[in-house]
Amino acid sequence: MTVIVAFVSQKGGVGKSTLARALAREATFGGVNVKIADLDTQQGTSVDWHRLRLSRGIEPTISVEAFSSSSHALAASEGFDLLIIDGPARTSQATLEIASAANLIVQPSGTSRDDLVPAVREFHALINESIPHERLVFSLNRVGTAAEESSARRYLEKAGYHVLEGFLRDRPAYRQAQNGGKAITETYYSKLNKQSNALIQSLIDRIPTYG
Numbered sequence: 172m173t174v175i176v177a178f179v180s181q182k183g184g185v186g187k188s189t190l191a192r193a194l195a196r197e198a199t200f201g202g203v204n205v206k207i208a209d210l211d212t213q214q215g216t217s218v219d220w221h222r223l224r225l226s227r228g229i230e231p232t233i234s235v236e237a238f239s240s241s242s243h244a245l246a247a248s249e250g251f252d253l254l255i256i257d258g259p260a261r262t263s264q265a266t267l268e269i270a271s272a273a274n275l276i277v278q279p280s281g282t283s284r285d286d287l288v289p290a291v292r293e294f295h296a297l298i299n300e301s302i303p304h305e306r307l308v309f310s311l312n313r314v315g316t317a318a319e320e321s322s323a324r325r326y327l328e329k330a331g332y333h334v335l336e337g338f339l340r341d342r343p344a345y346r347q348a349q350n351g352g353k354a355i356t357e358t359y360y361s362k363l364n365k366q367s368n369a370l371i372q373s374l375i376d377r378i379p380t381y382g
């Protein structure tokens with residue numbers, strides 16, 4: 172059976188493609204047969220990154236393909252252990268369709284109130300559409316300080332949602348790594364790799380059958 176992990180958000184630029192690529196890299200490295208379905212056909216972030224990764228000969232090779240909808244991605248997922256959906260921003264209908272298909276739905280969010288309020292609203296909307304609560308998790312991204320991280324975590328937990336234990340600091344090295352076809356677990360800095368790895372591990376622990 173193919174397990175499906177989806178990255179969604181209404182807000183753009185929160186880290187969906189960043190986390191999708193890191194999860195794909197770590198799971199592939201661990202021997203899992205993975206495919207990223209890039210559903211953001213306008214931007215094609217993961218597809219573009221994949222091409223760059225291939226051209227630079229970065230191992231392991233990760234399978235990435237663009238699809239116009241989650242149902243098309245699902246239809247092509249046979250033979251893969253893990254299908255990672257890199258979702259588009261700002262399309263509630265597509266988000267609901269993706270969430271309905273996924274075993275785990277991850278919403279990255281920044282730590283400011285401006286980020287947290289719409290992020291919680293998005294998950295409440297999915298609950299209203301009967302998406303099971305235990306499938307929804309938050310991932311804190313672009314964290315500045317420890318205080319910021321803990322207060323954002325408290326806010327999301329109070330709203331009733333699970334927040335992944337790990338988190339990502341806002342670091343140019345994460346951007347640089349991805350600019351060069353690498354994942355955020357493959358930067359030049361071991362401390363940053365350790366932190367992104369811890370986040371991805373906490374994500375893997377939430378995946379039914381892997382956790």
Ligand SMILES: Nc1ncnc2c1ncn2[C@@H]1O[C@H](COP(=O)(O)OP(=O)(O)OP(=O)(O)O)[C@@H](O)[C@H]1O
Binds near residue numbers: 190211216259343
């Ligand atoms: N923790 C971080 N530190 C520094 N830069 C980051 C971090 N997380 C993401 N970025 C950068 O922010 C930008 C947006 O990230 P990403 O493409 O993952 O977001 P997205 O949610 O997929 O965006 P979109 O909604 O446009 O698809 C990228 O340039 C990425 O490299």
Ligand SMILES: [Mg+2]
Binds near residue numbers: 187188189216257
């Ligand atoms: Mg994206």
